[in-house]
Amino acid sequence: MPFGLKGAAQTFQRLMDSVLRGLPFVFVYLDDILVASCSASQHESHLRQVFQRLAAHGLIINPSKCQFGLPVLDFLGHRISAEGVVPLPDRVQAVSAFPRPTSVKALQEFLGMINFYNRFLPRAAHLLQPLYAALKGKTAKDPVDWLPERVHAFSAAKSALADAALLAHPLPSAEIALTTDASDVAVGGVLEQRVSGLWQPLAFFNRTLRDAERKYSVFDRELLALHLATRHFRFFLEGRNFTAYVDHKPLTFAMSKVSDPWSARQQRQLAAISEFTTDIQHVAGKSNHVADCLSRVLVSPVYVSIDYAAMAAEQRADPDILALQSTKTGLVLEDTPVWDGGPHLLCDVSTGRPRPVVPLSWRRRVFDSVHALSHPGVRASVKLVSARFVWPGLRKTVKEWAAVCIPCQRSKIHRHTQAPLEPFRIPGRRFDHVHVDLVGPLQQS
Template sequence: MEIDTGASVSVISQETCKQVFGSDNSLEKSPCSLRTYTGEKIDVLGKRKVTVIYNSQSVDLPITVVKGTGPSLMGRDWLHKLQLNWKSIFKIEQLAHNQEPEKDKELQDLLRKYPQVFKEGLGTLKGTKARIYVDKDATPKYFKARPVPYALKEKIEKELDRLEKGGNIEKVEFSEWAAPIVPIVKPDKSVRICGDYKVTINQVSKLDNYPIPKTDDLYATLSGGQAFSKLDLSQAYQQIVLDKESRKYVTINTHKGLYQYNRLPFGVSSAPGIFQRTMKNLLQGIPRVVVRVDDILITGSSKSEHLNNLETVLGKIQESGMRLNKDKCVFLAPEVVYLGHRIDQYGIYPVESKVKAITEAPEPKNVTELKSYLGMLNYYNRFLPDLSSNLAPLHGLLKKQKRWKWDKSQQEAFELSKTLLKSSKVLVHYDPNKDIILSCDASPYGIGAVLSHKMEDGCDRPVGYVSRTLAPAERNYSVLEKEGLAVIFALKKFHQYLFDRKFTIYTDHKPLIGLFNENKCIPPMAAARIQRWALTLSAYEYKIVYKEGKKNSNADALSRLSLNREGKTEVPAEMIMLMDHMDSTPVTAQQIKAWTRKDPILGQITNYVLKGWPNYRDNDEMRPYFSRKTELSVFDSCLLWGNRVVIPNPGREIILQELHEGHQGISRMKVLARGYVWRAKYGRRN
């Protein structure tokens, strides 16, 4: 029960009342009429008497029963009768079972009994192999190996050797199926190899849509838990061995030849369902345990029950041959976030961060920002019938010749509008059984997204909002990259809602449809970060749809009124290596930057990349760049096509001379040049 000094009476929801009092649902009539602090009417079902024991005193008090599933509130009527000791309430005390896990002897003794579970290296599930089911009439899909950047070639070969020695992959001479690879550079500069399966097996395999736990089931399993432990399976999917028949479907094509995966790889669309079913079968029957793909949540009504349940789970995992990532596990925590809800011993609540983008949104600074914000409000106006009258001070600033002046009346209207956007009239709880929509947008200085449900009447209702400002380097991204960043940012923020669920992405940037299309190959000459983002998306089951900017106004406003928190700039390792390499030659990155600025064509193209492309080209010299507009990017004021630097005219002869001095022949010289640099040849693609 939460203390609410703003509530005149104490209330309990109908659902909680049933759980506490069972079949005893007799209620007295209640004459009171209740409203929320935003003015919404609360449906009162009646009231009942309950016995309250506090500080050695027992007293019978009335509690009002209301519709809904919200938390119980202790209002001023109870506070007056109980005469609470506020000093002791505000004092923070550490509960015995919530002490630091490292200092909890019982817990540490328990963990030491299962050393194999936390052993380094990849575990192997015993007795069960995964199978990928493919339509009988499916035509095999074979893709050639993609060209590999020279800066990454040695690292890719090293990773392939490591995977082969570990038994994860094996070399094969022939395969009807083959997916190209996308190398992902990790923070330590090593490379992770992923197959682009969305163009091969994902199009024809049968999904294992194993259901995730419903919120009601989750509450029933975890209700009454005093503390929570969350276990993380190390390299989850790859702990499951593939059956021999399925291995041909996950063949990858590399510059070193063909390799088959022996274990379930990342990027296969049926993998989440296979893994969920496997874990559910492994841990079924253990009380107060919930499994969500590679996250296992455990609780108990007491510390001893909790540790008993934890020991049973650890025993099952050790017996199965699987392993946990101890660094990512949490033990005996007082609260956890799970499936988009915050769970503690008192109940289950929506996560406050869902509406942080609205709560902390700064007020508009000009007419453009105000129009964008009002557009979002208008998007939800069907749920807020009295909105127009409340926003009159804001609409007044849009009048022609009206001088911009933001005073108290505008601020009050703005704060009221934010309260309404967070209210139950607009915001709904996440429901895994409803269609999911992810609306994303970017502005020159911010990104934002809205997660929504498609309701039975066809309207969109928001579940949560997120936004942030762009870091200085991100503001130099192309328009395409900013829009892509908005999608990836939203995926990471709403991952718990989206993973292993079908959903639709709305974007108002058409070129993004081609690059992130769920059924198309990742373009080999797209910018490195676009390739990585497209690969990240391949782990999700989505459809991406173009939505005109005016109709995408809910996400547009968040990108323009983004929170004042800058993101961390992602600097791709390939680009760093490429720029470092160029600095060691007679042509430096600084020279290329200066030449690009002065070149009338490249200067204009750079401007198009950063600010958006027109629908026409000025002359034939622009043609090679227009045909590659989704593959061009800007890094440190230098123009790049994929991983290759676009060389301005003054540098072309110098580069050719430097390459020629290697005396490797014209063919070898061309191959070397195409690995690092590019210059436009008008009239044909090169």
């Protein structure tokens, strides 16, 4: 098969696969051959076997293009070592330096670069969702409308790739587990192996839910997450004993339930999962940190109408902020933009996302902007505000303001029935009505 024809690459790959078939330590892609060994002596033995195979088929290698005995090497866009696999630093740098796309075609190129390393990114589906939304109904030459959430997603995707997780090499004898989770907009899972008592990630999986899937019940979304994850990691899980961990307890009884599933879709998904495992165990949501971050973005995309430039000007003279800067706390305060090209504010960057330090005069406005979106409860309000902003005594202040919110009180469901006041009829004789009340403790005399 001469090069230049459409099927040349496929024919060459089939040739190399047939030449090196039966050598489990060899990984080949066209003319790139990787030989993985545990020791120098084993590596020498493996190389001899590879050379013998090549010689037997009349194939010649160029020594000047070969590297032998390397502890770390770059292969097909990845840096591989004894510890595991990470994205190639040069590729990560290229993505980090990628300018903000001005057209749909350029945005598609950026998404393609990110998705090449999708298995390293726990939150890819959630992070990239605003960018994929920008592609809907557009042609390749159309300009991109850079809304604030898309600007943040573009920056967050670059940061996620720069902090990509180290994926361990799979060990055939290691215990493996699959942990899944689902949110309102995405599903995710992580495949792990236990080595020396510690769990090591092998690969991540996540996918954005389609419009119809977002209408599923919680049970159906959690079942879908487990079904998609087992299908995605099929080549890892087939023929292996493993445990599936979910944070939705009813799902753990789905395999042993006497009654039939409610829908044909549930029957199909449960049947497909049972081909791999029936060991489904519950893990509390607060303990399910790994998979939880797969299906949920670090901070849900709530964008508030705050004039950050005006806030930055007041930060410099606020006494609480000046005192906070001179006090030793767990916060990491830096002057940083809240998004690419935005104004610089004093922010806490200890959580991985800049949280502006709010001056005293801005705190009520910040609370109203966040709380007025859907009037969540006290705990939810604290979580929403503290995930995006920081100031001394934030939790106490937000709790007080949320507790006295008038629209919340008007729409609050009162669970205690209060009987209306009724007048007593005029008694006809002594002790006709006896009224009892509690008082005390009384001072002894």
